[in-house]
Amino acid sequence: MQGTERDLNYKETELCLGLPGGGGGGGGENEVESSPKTTGKRGFSETVDLKLNLQSKEAGMDLNQNLETCSKQTACTKDPSKPPAKAQVLGWPPVRSYRKNIMANQKNSSEECEKAAFVKVSMDGAPYLRKVDLKMYNSYQKLSDALAKMFSSFTMGNYGSQGMIDFMNESKLMDLLNSSDYVPTYEDKDGDWMLVGDVPWEMFVESCKRLRIMKGSEAIGLAPRAMEKCKSRA
Amino acid sequence: MSEDDERQQSPPSDLDFVSTKARNCNATGSGSAYPDQVLNNVLENVLHFLTSKRDRNAASLVCKSWYRVEALTRSELLIGNCYAVSPARVTARFARVRALHLKGKPRFADFNLMPPDWGAHFNPWALAMAKAYPWLEKVHLKRMSVTDDDLVTLAELFLGFKELSLVCCDGFGTGGLAIFVNKCRQLKVLDLIDSEVTDDDTDWISCFPEGESHLESLIFDCVECHVNFEALERLVARSPSLKKLRLNRYVSIEQLYRLMIRAPQLTHLGTGSFSPSEIAGQGDQEPDYVNAFAACKSLVCLSGFREIIPDYLPAIYPVCANLTSLNFSYANITAEQLKPIISKCHKLEVFWVLDSICDEGLQAVAVTCKELRELRVFPVDAREDSDGLVSDVGLRAISEGCRKLQSILYFCQQMTNAAVIAMSKNCPDLVVFRLCIMGRRRADHVTGEPMDDGFGAIVMNCKKLTRLAVSGLLTDKAFDYIGRHGKLIRTLSVAFAGDSDIGLKYVLEGCPQLQKLEIRDSPFGDAALRSGLHHYYNMRFLWMSSCSLTRHGCQEIAHAMPHLVVEVIRSADEEEMDTAAEILYMYRSLEGPRTDVPKFVTIL
Numbered sequence: 001m002q003g004t005e006r007d008l009n010y011k012e013t014e015l016c017l018g019l020p021g022g023g024g025g026g027g028g029e030n031e032v033e034s035s036p037k038t039t040g041k042r043g044f045s046e047t048v049d050l051k052l053n054l055q056s057k058e059a060g061m062d063l064n065q066n067l068e069t070c071s072k073q074t075a076c077t078k079d080p081s082k083p084p085a086k087a088q089v090l091g092w093p094p095v096r097s098y099r100k101n102i103m104a105n106q107k108n109s110s111e112e113c114e115k116a117a118f119v120k121v122s123m124d125g126a127p128y129l130r131k132v133d134l135k136m137y138n139s140y141q142k143l144s145d146a147l148a149k150m151f152s153s154f155t156m157g158n159y160g161s162q163g164m165i166d167f168m169n170e171s172k173l174m175d176l177l178n179s180s181d182y183v184p185t186y187e188d189k190d191g192d193w194m195l196v197g198d199v200p201w202e203m204f205v206e207s208c209k210r211l212r213i214m215k216g217s218e219a220i221g222l223a224p225r226a227m228e229k230c231k232s233r234a
Numbered sequence: 235m236s237e238d239d240e241r242q243q244s245p246p247s248d249l250d251f252v253s254t255k256a257r258n259c260n261a262t263g264s265g266s267a268y269p270d271q272v273l274n275n276v277l278e279n280v281l282h283f284l285t286s287k288r289d290r291n292a293a294s295l296v297c298k299s300w301y302r303v304e305a306l307t308r309s310e311l312l313i314g315n316c317y318a319v320s321p322a323r324v325t326a327r328f329a330r331v332r333a334l335h336l337k338g339k340p341r342f343a344d345f346n347l348m349p350p351d352w353g354a355h356f357n358p359w360a361l362a363m364a365k366a367y368p369w370l371e372k373v374h375l376k377r378m379s380v381t382d383d384d385l386v387t388l389a390e391l392f393l394g395f396k397e398l399s400l401v402c403c404d405g406f407g408t409g410g411l412a413i414f415v416n417k418c419r420q421l422k423v424l425d426l427i428d429s430e431v432t433d434d435d436t437d438w439i440s441c442f443p444e445g446e447s448h449l450e451s452l453i454f455d456c457v458e459c460h461v462n463f464e465a466l467e468r469l470v471a472r473s474p475s476l477k478k479l480r481l482n483r484y485v486s487i488e489q490l491y492r493l494m495i496r497a498p499q500l501t502h503l504g505t506g507s508f509s510p511s512e513i514a515g516q517g518d519q520e521p522d523y524v525n526a527f528a529a530c531k532s533l534v535c536l537s538g539f540r541e542i543i544p545d546y547l548p549a550i551y552p553v554c555a556n557l558t559s560l561n562f563s564y565a566n567i568t569a570e571q572l573k574p575i576i577s578k579c580h581k582l583e584v585f586w587v588l589d590s591i592c593d594e595g596l597q598a599v600a601v602t603c604k605e606l607r608e609l610r611v612f613p614v615d616a617r618e619d620s621d622g623l624v625s626d627v628g629l630r631a632i633s634e635g636c637r638k639l640q641s642i643l644y645f646c647q648q649m650t651n652a653a654v655i656a657m658s659k660n661c662p663d664l665v666v667f668r669l670c671i672m673g674r675r676r677a678d679h680v681t682g683e684p685m686d687d688g689f690g691a692i693v694m695n696c697k698k699l700t701r702l703a704v705s706g707l708l709t710d711k712a713f714d715y716i717g718r719h720g721k722l723i724r725t726l727s728v729a730f731a732g733d734s735d736i737g738l739k740y741v742l743e744g745c746p747q748l749q750k751l752e753i754r755d756s757p758f759g760d761a762a763l764r765s766g767l768h769h770y771y772n773m774r775f776l777w778m779s780s781c782s783l784t785r786h787g788c789q790e791i792a793h794a795m796p797h798l799v800v801e802v803i804r805s806a807d808e809e810e811m812d813t814a815a816e817i818l819y820m821y822r823s824l825e826g827p828r829t830d831v832p833k834f835v836t837i838l
Contacts, residue, residue, distance in 0.1 A: 088617055089618070089674070091347045092729070093670055093672040095345075095645070099564075103566075103614055106566060132512075
């Protein structure tokens with residue numbers, strides 16, 4: 001059934017942070033669990049069956065409504081990798097559109113069901129702090145662009161093809177830090193100040209508590225510790 | 235005759251004749267003998283004290299004299315259907331109205347089941363009131379279309395205007411609001427609730443007049459546009475009587491702080507977004523939110539949390555112990571985030587929340603909130619096939635913990651008869667029971683049976699029940715139960731339920747107090763419609779959409795009942811020649827067919 005296929009695709013393409021098999025509400029293995037999702041699918045096929053069986057006037061009206069709804073109803077998510085949810089019956093469930101819209105907007109602005117990741121950003125010499133929501137970006141490059149817009153004298157250094165600093169290459173690192181370019185640093189969960197770019201992006205979002213943009217020369221003191229930590233992680 | 239006349243069996247026996255003072259009463263018409271005049275004066279003095287509209291309706295039926303005097307002394311008008319009676323008739327009967335409550339569209343219009351521009355215009359009322367009651371102080375509208383011009387009328391033609399409350403209304407914008415707030419110098423209450431307000435790019439908050447304001451209540455959480463915060467702050471600072479303030483989501487938590495420290499006398503607060511704005515001022519220090527809440531010693535009602543960052547929730551701890559009403563229905567929080575809050579809310583009577591708290595969150599509510607009267611659980615994801623976050627488990631937990639429950643609205647994906655039966659036994663005080671199983675026609679997920687027995691138990695055991703909304707898989711048996719036992723039911727909502735005409739017949743024949751009946755997508759036809767002929771004049775309205783009605787059947791009703799207005803409504807793009815009646819909306823009226831019908835409505 002087309003709908004069921006759609007459901008499967010939904011699960012597979014669902015973006016989810018977290019360990020597989022753990023929380024995060026996703027994973028393609030759910031079909032075998034007796035979870036609410038299973039019930040949901042049963043509900044759907046039940047509905048489809050009813051639609052096909054009804055020959056009375058009611059069916060005509062139902063289908064008409066659904067056809068209208070297909071064109072009128074927007075998909076509940078903006079993520080292009082997810083196919084649109086099953087077409088909903090007009091005015092059902094009976095939740096006012098005002099409320100439906102608010103919840104849909106909230107969902108879109110914070111990825112999946114996870115809250116935003118606001119961190120304070122300070123730049124040495126700038127009078128104001130800013131706040132950014134790290135979840136709004138999906139790479140160091142995007143973050144760098146955003147920071148450059150906020151602090152016009154900040155330009156990102158050499159971040160390599162994957163956007164990460166190559167900590168293994170000491171000389172490259174020292175070049176970066178010796179220059180007068182500003183370098184972004186961050187305070188991680190342990191309270192240590194690290195150079196931005198030392199871990200994959202998702203890990204960075206999880207562990208970053210605040211950002212500080214400082215002169216490369218000042219950041220030199222961080223480097224050895226950063227390298228140590230990096231090595232111990234690898 | 236007032237639209238809200240209900241047949242009262244007993245005359246008003248509770249009138250105490252108090253000692254009298256002769257009072258000027260020039261509207262009763264004179265030329266009558268002196269004793270009559272005295273009697274009228276006495277009557278007027280006494281009837282002046284009657285506030286309940288039911289008592290007043292009864293009093294007005296006693297005799298002509300009482301009718302006239304009651305009409306003189308009624309100061310608050312409640313009109314449940316704006317088309318049941320005309321402004322002219324109202325102003326002709328009632329002489330000294332100070333407050334008007336008016337309701338327009340039927341409730342199913344909220345769910346896009348009614349094409350836009352159906353009607354319920356406030357304009358003719360505004361103009362009639364302006365002529366007849368220039369001293370009018372309060373207007374409360376629900377589901378009406380209000381234009382900017384109407385707002386201007388209210389502001390300009392009613393000199394002492396004090397209270398405006400617009401619930402689920404539309405048709406106006408910030409431009410109209412600006413003029414309204416500017417010209418209403420005595421304004422005490424401006425409550426905009428769940429209304430659609432157009433953004434005319436007007437800074438209406440700045441338009442409140444300078445100097446001390448009389449504002450007691452300012453509710454604008456539904457206004458979806460930026461407000462001038464500095465102007466708002468100044469307004470709050472010069473409103474010493476302000477008790478109720480509900481901000482929209484464009485107010486950040488830092489701004490909320492600034493307002494709270496200026497208004498610690500607030501009793502009702504809507505917090506706005508409850509998250510920080512993107513730009514933070516210099517310095518690391520965040521305002522002391524906990525202190526701000528602690529300073530609001532009179533706070534009993536908290537809502538808002540439109541874009542909540544749960545990290546800030548602990549700020550509200552100081553007020554939890556005093557809260558009687560908490561609205562988290564826009565806050566997508568988990569059970570873990572809820573628990574530390576709810577465990578402090580011992581006095582809570584009204585709780586609105588999202589199903590994101592899951593059954594576990596509801597269990598936490600049940601443990602602490604022993605005074606709970608009203609619970610509403612809304613779905614984060616309002617679709618048929620979304621994940622079920624709450625279930626029969628949560629419902630049962632609530633029923634066991636919150637024995638004083640009077641009103642419940644519960645959205646879920648799956649339910650069992652057993653849980654509903656448990657609630658019917660544990661919560662005998664239930665007056666409102668609205669269960670929405672979002673999957674249409676879904677059976678008891680444990681037994682596979684229809685949900686008949688669950689709802690049956692509710693109508694049997696909850697003897698005070700006046701409002702019921704049913705869902706899930708239901709056969710005609712459920713309606714048999716309702717007709718047999720739901721003797722006090724006034725409002726009934728039915729969707730995707732029943733097997734045949736007899737279902738509706740049970741209800742129409744069995745429920746003598748039925749006032750409002752709204753049905754969609756259920757297999758009830760013309761024969762069922764006929765079985766209600768004896769009762770339709772006692773009802774405010776009947777709504778049936780996507781059922782099995784024909785125009786012919788509706789026509790029969792229209793012919794049989796001249797004081798019913800029978801509207802057949804098409805969705806805007808349908809053709810007229812259809813034999814099926816897509817939407818039937820019928821209501822009693824003293825006026826006959828209304829004159830402002832749009833093209834897609836046919837009055838039979």
